[in-house]
Amino acid sequence: MGQTLLHLVDRNGKDLASETRDAVKDAYDWAVREYPKVDDASLAGWAEELGEAMAARPTLIEFPRRYAFAALKGKIHAWFRKHPVQEITVGIGPELEQWVGLDRSPQIRMERAVLFEQLRTTLNERDRQILMLLLQDITSPKDVATALGIRYQAAAKAIQRVKERVATILSKRPHDDLEERPPHLCKSAS
Amino acid sequence: MDFIKDYFLEANPNPERVGCPDEATIKALAEDRLPVRHPARLHMAACSECFAEYRGFRLKWLETRKARRKVLAWAIAASLTLFAAVGGIWESRHPRTAAAPVFETMANAPVNVQVDLFNAGTFRGTDGGINELQSVILPAAFVHLKLKLPRFSDSGQYEVLVSKDKTATHVVAKAAGRAQEMNGQEILDVTLDLRAATNGSYFLATVRGEDAGAYYYPLTIK
Numbered sequence: 001m002g003q004t005l006l007h008l009v010d011r012n013g014k015d016l017a018s019e020t021r022d023a024v025k026d027a028y029d030w031a032v033r034e035y036p037k038v039d040d041a042s043l044a045g046w047a048e049e050l051g052e053a054m055a056a057r058p059t060l061i062e063f064p065r066r067y068a069f070a071a072l073k074g075k076i077h078a079w080f081r082k083h084p085v086q087e088i089t090v091g092i093g094p095e096l097e098q099w100v101g102l103d104r105s106p107q108i109r110m111e112r113a114v115l116f117e118q119l120r121t122t123l124n125e126r127d128r129q130i131l132m133l134l135l136q137d138i139t140s141p142k143d144v145a146t147a148l149g150i151r152y153q154a155a156a157k158a159i160q161r162v163k164e165r166v167a168t169i170l171s172k173r174p175h176d177d178l179e180e181r182p183p184h185l186c187k188s189a190s
Numbered sequence: 191m192d193f194i195k196d197y198f199l200e201a202n203p204n205p206e207r208v209g210c211p212d213e214a215t216i217k218a219l220a221e222d223r224l225p226v227r228h229p230a231r232l233h234m235a236a237c238s239e240c241f242a243e244y245r246g247f248r249l250k251w252l253e254t255r256k257a258r259r260k261v262l263a264w265a266i267a268a269s270l271t272l273f274a275a276v277g278g279i280w281e282s283r284h285p286r287t288a289a290a291p292v293f294e295t296m297a298n299a300p301v302n303v304q305v306d307l308f309n310a311g312t313f314r315g316t317d318g319g320i321n322e323l324q325s326v327i328l329p330a331a332f333v334h335l336k337l338k339l340p341r342f343s344d345s346g347q348y349e350v351l352v353s354k355d356k357t358a359t360h361v362v363a364k365a366a367g368r369a370q371e372m373n374g375q376e377i378l379d380v381t382l383d384l385r386a387a388t389n390g391s392y393f394l395a396t397v398r399g400e401d402a403g404a405y406y407y408p409l410t411i412k
Contacts, residue, residue: 034242077200132241147232
């Protein structure tokens with residue numbers, strides 16, 4: 001996979017305890033797979049900072065893996081929120097936009113937030129549970145019915161309904177073509 | 191589904207980890223070792239932290255399983271080739287005598303054996319420990335095996351292997367069949383030719399066709 005190597009040491013340059021090292025390494029591996037648009041080197045830097053921070057207070061962290069996942073996820077989301085990104089693409093139009101300082105990424109993020117809000121308000125608890133089961137590769141009405149403790153027919157209808165609702169919400173995405181580019185292809189405006 | 195996945199990773203922060211299952215449970219869910227009705231599956235619909243942990247375990251497990259399937263396929267192919275070669279050499283060096291057909295006819299009579307693994311513990315793959323919960327005994331004969339699969343097993347096509355080790359490099363017998371649900375239990379009927387097996391310790395492996403998930407049980411041939 002050509003993944004960036006991690007240099008996991010504490011503030012004194014000593015190797016981390018195995019439990020902390022494994023926790024940070026697991027969280028980093030997950031982040032690389034889960035957020036392919038984020039630069040590996042940035043992720044590695046955050047993971048190394050995280051390892052150093054965890055080594056500084058080992059007794060306060062009861063579940064290192066759990067802590068590492070939550071902290072790294074937090075860093076990634078904070079980065080997404082804080083860094084306005086200007087897309088650099090080939091062509092006169094985008095170049096002009098760049099020169100005049102039109103930054104479309106905040107707009108994309110806003111639309112994303114709106115869509116998340118629509119998902120939150122449109123989908124009821126049962127819908128969200130069904131989506132979660134689908135994300136766990138539990139896709140047959142029989143299994144969904146078992147998981148939710150409902151009848152087969154009800155599960156089949158509920159799956160169909162939630163798919164339609166999600167399709168309706170996502171069909172309103174106005175800027176599908178404006179997906180964020182990988183950060184290493186962009187330059188920071190901050 | 192990527193957008194939906196992102197939604198669940200962000201939309202339900204639970205930093206205090208209220209009502210969260212422990213890591214072992216999330217890992218077991220990610221590795222499909224818990225039933226679909228397990229409540230922690232639905233908890234993740236309301237907890238981004240647990241879902242992130244689940245994804246971490248799940249992606250890692252899927253990669254490991256993919257690699258393991260490749261190794262298993264190679265091991266089975268290699269062992270079958272070796273078995274055929276050894277069999278050929280044995281046949282060429284030990285021509286059958288006139289008395290052999292009589293013995294063979296007796297040995298060919300299938301022996302019906304029922305094995306109940308419904309409440310058996312299992313270990314999966316090649317790196318587990320020895321299963322002390324359930325041991326299987328089979329005769330060195332032509333065996334018609336009625337196998338009651340462990341709780342939560344799925345229906346479908348299975349392979350049953352008898353091998354000397356868990357990497358399936360020394361397969362003694364192999365058969366395939368379809369498990370069928372009967373009174374809430376999965377029953378698998380296969381016929382194993384164990385006439386060539388010497389008495390001793392082996393492993394009985396069930397390999398589900400769809401996901402190649404292999405489960406091993408200690409086996410004694412007497």
